[in-house]
Amino acid sequence: MKKTTLILSILMCFAVQGQEYTFIPESLSLLPMQELLKKEPPADFEPVYYEDGTTVAFKDVLPLIMEQKLMPRMFVDENGEYKALVVKSLLKNQDIKIVYENIPESLINSGYSFGNPNSDTVIINIDGGPENDLRTYRFELKYSITGEIDEKNYFLINMRESQTLHPEETEKEEISWEQAKIYNEKTTKTLFELISYFKSQKKKVYVVGGSYGSLVGLKSIVEYNNIADRYLLMVGRLDMTKEVSEAYSKGFEANFESDAITPIIGEKSDNIYTVNMRKIAAAINRDEKYTELLKDTDLSNLIYIYIENDQRVGKLTENEVNFLESKNAKVISVKGKHDNWSAHLKMGLELLLDK
Structure with missing residues (x-):
C-alpha cells in the first residue's frame, strides 16, 4: 500500500475530540488529524480495534479506510508514539451531535462539533448546497487542513440544515414551494438558536457560510438581527x-456565461432530489432582495468574499458591492471557480479571527 494512497484516505476522514473507549488507557491521547498525516502506521501495526473493542489486523481494515468506509483514530503516548488504532464507521445521521456540556436537548442534534469546547470562541459553519446530508469528514478536513485552524484554540460546529434531519423527505417526491420556504425558515431559526445559546455562555460567536450557507447567514440577520460577533x-x-432564481424555483438548471452576468437556463432535472435542493436554494433568494431587507442594518462585522467570474451564482453587481461597502462591510473580490471557494477559506478565517 503506497503512502500517498493512505494519506489521501485519511484526508477524507476526520478526528474527534475526547477519549471515549474503555479499552484505551487513559494515559493515551487522540492524535490530531494533521499529525496522523505526517506519518502512516507500519503495515504490521497493532493493536487495532473496532469500536466495540474487538481486535482486528491492520491489513484487514486498510482497504475499508481507503474506501472511506472506516476512519482511523490513532492514540499516542506522551512522547507521540503510536500505541493503539481504533477504526470507526463514518457517522450515521442519528449519531451527529454537538458535544458540549449541558447544551440544551433541543440543540444537541443541530450540528456536528469538534475542537475545544472550553475555547472562548465558537465558529458556526453553514454548508453550501443545499444538501440533505451533513458531511462531517469534509467539515473537519476543510477547517483543519484548508483553513489551517488549530482545533485546540476553537470550538467548531457544522450546523445542520433542516432538510438533513429527515433526508428521505427530499428524495421520495417533489416538495412544494411552501415546503421549501419552511425548510429555510427552520434552518435560519437553528442558526439563531445556536448563536444565542453560545452567546449566553459568554463565547465569541463567528458565523461562516459559503454559497447557500452565505444566504442562510444573510437571512438570519434579516429575521433575527445582527447578533453574532462576526x-x-x-x-x-x-x-x-x-x-x-425563477428557474431554480421550478427545478431547472441555471448558470451564467463566462462574464458571470448573462444567465444560462437549462432543463428541469429528472432527479427528484436535485429538483428539491434547487427549490430550497431558490426559496431563500427568489423573493428576497437583501439590499432592501438590510438597508437599515450596520454590517461592519461582516466580511464578504465573492468570485468575480463566478458562473454558478454570478458575480456581485456594482449595486450589491456598493451596498455592502455603504454598510461598512469588508468586501473582497477573488478569482477562481465557485466550487473551489474553500480555497479562500484560510484568508477569510485569518481576517475573521484577526490572525
Missing part, C-alpha cells in the same frame, strides 16, 4: 438574478 460569508448573492 460573519464571514462567501460566494453568494444579495440580489440573485431573477431569471436564475
Whole structure:
C-alpha cells in the first residue's frame, strides 16, 4: 500500500475530540488529524480495534479506510508514539451531535462539533448546497487542513440544515414551494438558536457560510438581527438574478456565461432530489432582495468574499458591492471557480479571527 494512497484516505476522514473507549488507557491521547498525516502506521501495526473493542489486523481494515468506509483514530503516548488504532464507521445521521456540556436537548442534534469546547470562541459553519446530508469528514478536513485552524484554540460546529434531519423527505417526491420556504425558515431559526445559546455562555460567536450557507447567514440577520460577533460569508448573492432564481424555483438548471452576468437556463432535472435542493436554494433568494431587507442594518462585522467570474451564482453587481461597502462591510473580490471557494477559506478565517 503506497503512502500517498493512505494519506489521501485519511484526508477524507476526520478526528474527534475526547477519549471515549474503555479499552484505551487513559494515559493515551487522540492524535490530531494533521499529525496522523505526517506519518502512516507500519503495515504490521497493532493493536487495532473496532469500536466495540474487538481486535482486528491492520491489513484487514486498510482497504475499508481507503474506501472511506472506516476512519482511523490513532492514540499516542506522551512522547507521540503510536500505541493503539481504533477504526470507526463514518457517522450515521442519528449519531451527529454537538458535544458540549449541558447544551440544551433541543440543540444537541443541530450540528456536528469538534475542537475545544472550553475555547472562548465558537465558529458556526453553514454548508453550501443545499444538501440533505451533513458531511462531517469534509467539515473537519476543510477547517483543519484548508483553513489551517488549530482545533485546540476553537470550538467548531457544522450546523445542520433542516432538510438533513429527515433526508428521505427530499428524495421520495417533489416538495412544494411552501415546503421549501419552511425548510429555510427552520434552518435560519437553528442558526439563531445556536448563536444565542453560545452567546449566553459568554463565547465569541463567528458565523461562516459559503454559497447557500452565505444566504442562510444573510437571512438570519434579516429575521433575527445582527447578533453574532462576526460573519464571514462567501460566494453568494444579495440580489440573485431573477431569471436564475425563477428557474431554480421550478427545478431547472441555471448558470451564467463566462462574464458571470448573462444567465444560462437549462432543463428541469429528472432527479427528484436535485429538483428539491434547487427549490430550497431558490426559496431563500427568489423573493428576497437583501439590499432592501438590510438597508437599515450596520454590517461592519461582516466580511464578504465573492468570485468575480463566478458562473454558478454570478458575480456581485456594482449595486450589491456598493451596498455592502455603504454598510461598512469588508468586501473582497477573488478569482477562481465557485466550487473551489474553500480555497479562500484560510484568508477569510485569518481576517475573521484577526490572525
